Amino acid sequence: SASSKGPSRLPSSRRAQQIDMAYRIFGSENSPYSIKVRSYFRYKGLPHEWIIRNVRTAAEYQQFAKLPIIPAVATPEGHGLQDSTPLIEAIEAQFPEPSIHPAGPTLRFLSELLEEFGDEWGNKWMFHLRWARDV
DSSP: EEEEEEHHHHHHHHHHHHHTTOOOEEOTTTOOOHHHHHHHHHHTTTTTTEEOOOOTTTHHHHOSSSOOOOOOEEEETTTTEEEEHHHHHHHHHHOOOSSSSOOSSHHHHHHHHHHIIIIIIIIIHHHHHSSSSSS
């Protein structure tokens, strides 16, 4: 697993403290929703650890996941969050700056519309392009 850039630049004692306070993202490089969540954490500069969800990490993952889907995020407080958009919004409420939302209501509506479209329909293109051709 790899952690975000932030903790690696800290002195070792501070880095250990920050890793204890880090979120843990269980995901996969092949999951657009996992990549979306990891990108959000990077944008916000939140300490996190990227954990590939596989057989070796299954027991820890299951402590935090209510459903067998990725991504799952373990909070520093020991709670589990799933479903990329609601978990991002929950964390955004705790850490509103820098905001991922435009300032005005019109732009915010358009931003949320594009996010919903990408989440619900963009993956259809992804699966088509990934699986529709003989290779």
